[in-house]
Amino acid sequence: MAEATPYRRLPGTGYRRMVPGWAILLLFFFAIGIFALLLRGRRVQLWLGADHLLLVESDGRQEFYKRFYYRDIQAVVVHKTSEGKIVNGILTGITCLFLAIAVAVGMEEVAAGIVFVCIAAIFGIALLVNWLSGPTCQTFLRTAVQIEELPSLTRLRQLHKALDQLRPLIVAGQGELPPDEIAARMREVVEGPRQPAPEPIKTIILEEPDAPPRTDPGPAS
Amino acid sequence: MNPPLLQCPRCRAWLLGAVFNQPQLSPCPACGASLVVEVFPAFFRPMESGTSGEAVMVEGESSCFYHPQKKAVQPCDACGRFLCALCDCAIKGQHLCPACLESGSKKQAIQGLEDVRPLHSRQALMLSCLPFFITGLGGIYMALRYRNAPGSLVRPMRWAMNVALALGVLQTLSFGVLFFLIFTRS
Numbered sequence: 001m002a003e004a005t006p007y008r009r010l011p012g013t014g015y016r017r018m019v020p021g022w023a024i025l026l027l028f029f030f031a032i033g034i035f036a037l038l039l040r041g042r043r044v045q046l047w048l049g050a051d052h053l054l055l056v057e058s059d060g061r062q063e064f065y066k067r068f069y070y071r072d073i074q075a076v077v078v079h080k081t082s083e084g085k086i087v088n089g090i091l092t093g094i095t096c097l098f099l100a101i102a103v104a105v106g107m108e109e110v111a112a113g114i115v116f117v118c119i120a121a122i123f124g125i126a127l128l129v130n131w132l133s134g135p136t137c138q139t140f141l142r143t144a145v146q147i148e149e150l151p152s153l154t155r156l157r158q159l160h161k162a163l164d165q166l167r168p169l170i171v172a173g174q175g176e177l178p179p180d181e182i183a184a185r186m187r188e189v190v191e192g193p194r195q196p197a198p199e200p201i202k203t204i205i206l207e208e209p210d211a212p213p214r215t216d217p218g219p220a221s
Numbered sequence: 222m223n224p225p226l227l228q229c230p231r232c233r234a235w236l237l238g239a240v241f242n243q244p245q246l247s248p249c250p251a252c253g254a255s256l257v258v259e260v261f262p263a264f265f266r267p268m269e270s271g272t273s274g275e276a277v278m279v280e281g282e283s284s285c286f287y288h289p290q291k292k293a294v295q296p297c298d299a300c301g302r303f304l305c306a307l308c309d310c311a312i313k314g315q316h317l318c319p320a321c322l323e324s325g326s327k328k329q330a331i332q333g334l335e336d337v338r339p340l341h342s343r344q345a346l347m348l349s350c351l352p353f354f355i356t357g358l359g360g361i362y363m364a365l366r367y368r369n370a371p372g373s374l375v376r377p378m379r380w381a382m383n384v385a386l387a388l389g390v391l392q393t394l395s396f397g398v399l400f401f402l403i404f405t406r407s
Contacts, residue, residue, distance in 0.1 A: 005374070005375055005376070005377065007374070007375045009375070045375075047375050054374070054375065056374070056375055058340070060340070060343065060347075061339065061340060061343075061344060062337055062338065062339050062340060063337065063338050063340060063373050063374065063375075064336060064337050065335065065336050065337070065338075065374060066336070067333065071263065072263060073261055073263060074260065074261060074263045074264040075227055075258065075259060075260040075261065075264050076257075076258075076259045077227060077230060077256065077257075077258050077259075078256060078257035078258070079229070079230040079231055079254055079255070079256055080246060080254070080255035080256070080257075137257075138230060140230060142227065142264075143263075144263070144268055156257075159257070163259065167259070170261050171261075174261050174262040174263050175262050176262075177242070177260065177261060177262045177264075177265075179242060182238050182241050182242060182260065183238050185238075185265045186237060186238030186241070187238075189226065189265075190237070
């Protein structure tokens with residue numbers, strides 16, 4: 001039976017890493033194998049609540065929560081990264097390498113060739129999955145008091161899906177921001193608020209050194 | 222107050238309105254990185270400043286528990302102490318004093334301030350699934366001890382406690398039978 005929860009999940013799962021991704025890959029293949037996945041860090045997911053976005057980090061033993069109220073979210077900034085392309089390049093290289101070995105070895109011993117084809121197929125599947133997942137990105141959410149990275153939104157396709165669900169809730173909490181208003185408000189921010197016109201400078205005329213200063217009323221208009 | 226400006230995550234250059242709320246990826250004016258910048262009305266809203274309590278003007282007027290010279294505006298919903306505008310912390314329709322807020326936050330008693338929860342059901346399930354004699358017992362203990370403890374906010378997994386209990390009992394019984402057979406045969 002499905003249990004009632006006031007939250008709805010947004011697409012995407014990410015990890016707040018304890019060690020860099022390349023180090024995990026290195027440990028995975030050359031040192032501790034599958035146990036390297038224990039060093040992935042906390043799993044991060046986003047959930048939509050009635051009046052807030054909930055960021056859930058889980059380490060398997062505990063869950064850590066951060067709430068971003070829709071009325072407080074100022075901006076979402078996304079930066080397209082080249083991580084996906086780099087991983088694609090590396091996986092292509094490894095797949096090609098194993099295929100080449102398979103061809104070279106398979107000429108003399110078919111069984112060994114099949115083993116290397118299987119290894120190449122594993123990397124080929126990983127390459128296909130990474131390629132189909134689309135371009136990678138880094139997402140940040142800004143409120144008045146913090147800028148929080150959202151590690152669960154690392155693919156542009158997921159991001160657009162998530163924003164399509166998130167946007168109406170933020171608009172319901174804050175109202176719409178028309179495009180022409182953005183330009184006007186940014187101009188105000190850059191140039192500063194309009195100041196009232198300065199008063200005309202009054203000239204002081206001194207006729208006698210001991211007499212009190214007399215101010216000139218300015219030109220009659 | 223912070224100026225409402227955004228920085229490019231790559232080059233840290235200030236971003237201007239031209240890249241905001243564009244339907245497609247827009248290049249950063251400084252480094253050319255492809256960006257999506259979605260801003261909302263809160264971005265331009267000035268930060269609200271807190272209010273300080275009004276001074277007590279008339280003798281006998283109720284004053285704040287923490288600031289006796291300030292006028293009370295609200296009683297604390299938890300302890301009933303009178304609070305001035307500065308001490309009144311409004312959270313989810315509740316008015317709390319700083320002390321109750323702190324203790325409520327520590328005890329995880331205030332909904333909306335809870336920032337961590339232990340996942341007992343998953344721990345019990347994991348223990349019951351591990352194929353060692355003592356882990357089955359551990360799974361049974363956790364399933365019984367934390368049966369009514371609140372689970373995850375997003376995936377409560379109440380069923381996991383029952384499954385953990387069943388698996389733990391099954392595993393312990395299996396090991397019991399195994400040990401019995403080994404000892405009786407020897």
